[in-house]
Amino acid sequence: MAGVKMVPPYVAEYQLNDKIQEIARFGVVEHNTEDQIREKVFKTIEDLEIPATKDNIKVTAGTTRVTIQVDYTVPVDILFYHVDLHFTPSSENKSIT
Numbered sequence: 001m002a003g004v005k006m007v008p009p010y011v012a013e014y015q016l017n018d019k020i021q022e023i024a025r026f027g028v029v030e031h032n033t034e035d036q037i038r039e040k041v042f043k044t045i046e047d048l049e050i051p052a053t054k055d056n057i058k059v060t061a062g063t064t065r066v067t068i069q070v071d072y073t074v075p076v077d078i079l080f081y082h083v084d085l086h087f088t089p090s091s092e093n094k095s096i097t
Contacts, residue, residue: 009074009085012048017089019044020068024093027066034059041068050074064095 020041027037037059045052052072060067069090076083 005076005078006085009076009087012050013087013089015048016044016050016070016087017091020070020089021091021093024066024068024091027061027068028064028093028095031063032061032066034061037061037066037068041070045070065092067092 023037023040023044026032032040038054038057041057041059042054045057050072051074052070056070056072058067058069058071067090069088071088072086074085074087076085
């Protein structure tokens with residue numbers, strides 16, 4: 001029972017981390033604004049049904065560097081036990097030139 005409730009948030013965090021690494025990589029090349037990057041990350045969060053808001057997404061985008069940080073908590077109830085799983089996926093990518 002615990003595995004059924006505990007595994008999905010970890011899988012979603014892994015998928016989100018993979019996606020924000022990709023977004024950061026392309027954000028440097030495409031010179032996206034912080035708002036554009038935040039929207040892409042938030043779309044991924046919605047698709048993965050992660051309980052996070054745009055306020056949980058911190059983006060820094062410059063001409064040679066993109067940094068993305070997401071900080072959120074997932075509440076999990078297992079019968080009479082409650083636990084909050086805290087996740088902080090992040091990625092930073094720098095331009096080669």
